Amino acid sequence: MASENKDITVFDDPINYNVTHPFQHKWTLWFDNPGKKANLQSWGQHLKEVVSVDTVEEFWGVYNNVVKVDRLDISSNYHLFKQGVRPEWEDSANANGGKFSIQFPRNRTAEAINDYWLQTMLAMVGEQFHAEDEICGAVVSVRKVFFRIALWIKSSDDMTKIQTIGQQLKDFLKVPPNIAVEFAPHGDGKGQSRMTI
Template sequence: MTDVKPVAADNTDNKAQDIKTVLGDPNDFNVVHRLNSPWTLWFDNPVKRTNVANWTANLKKVVTINTVEEFWGVYNTVAIAVDLPNGSNYHFFREGVQPMWEDPANEKGGKWGYQFQRSIGEKVNEHWLHTLLACIGESFESSSEVCGAVFSNRKSCFRIAIWTRNAADKEACLNIGRHLKSVLGVSQDLEYAPHMDSARIPSSLIYKV
């Protein structure tokens, strides 16, 4: 996440530029910090969702993020999580992974999830931001197993989830679950559920932390 790559120097000045990061000069920085891998923000508001085809039609790709600077630019521009319409979702996934169970990166995986009461209000924005930072910062011990994160606004609650690649990799799943619990700062149990049909989920693949 902290790789520094200078942008092209001004053609009228062949002298090496002083390195200026966004932290020191947010308006005139000349280097960017590339993420370990690009991430894509998606949005859906499936008000009339009745089947997979309708849901897919409502899923919109917003932007792909390659640098720390792009992340903050997007985060400070899009609607904050608490202001999403009821029933809608943000999906923040690695580039090339679509936020659906059928994607090859997700089909053998599952998700950790946690529900916040709506009374938490704007505090939920902090929890969502911390989840996003954990993703782009690759702070999960088994970060390569993390496919993406989802924020859902529902009438009764807010939900935050982390999707993983392989539900059968118990150690990786537990590592990710423990870290998500720490990132969210909650004491209640988190439960992991594979994406497969709930009627066919082996009990050995349902984890708790």
């Protein structure tokens, strides 16, 4: 009887194993494609919650079955945020925070954007940032002449922490030296200024 409850790994049975590898947090994938006619009031109506994952296996199951970034329509966005955090400035987890933004020219990063987005997600779900508790989520945006990756954090008042997270993001993605990583508080609020990492 006790053996029926035993965890079976891929080493025991490559087809019928039951072991999963949980994340520290549950993550929710969102999608929107508001098109050219969207405004700030209607933007939230276009935002759709796709799926939440809390294990390595679920993450790869989703990643391998969604459209890759380079194949999305212009104006589309994927958002991967900790469960319970909406990818909106107004969400209480984001309200006092900001975002790191990296713009990649489409004509030079067409397929590379898929890897940049994957590495961003893996750094988040794998808890690779030193200030992991600061990470709210990330967004990848498809625009006519560029792709943008944005990493959102929950506070924008500790410049040392911001510098560290920004440098780690740069390192994780191996951002070329000619591409800037910029940080801006959400809504440019509270008199805080933008900075380049």
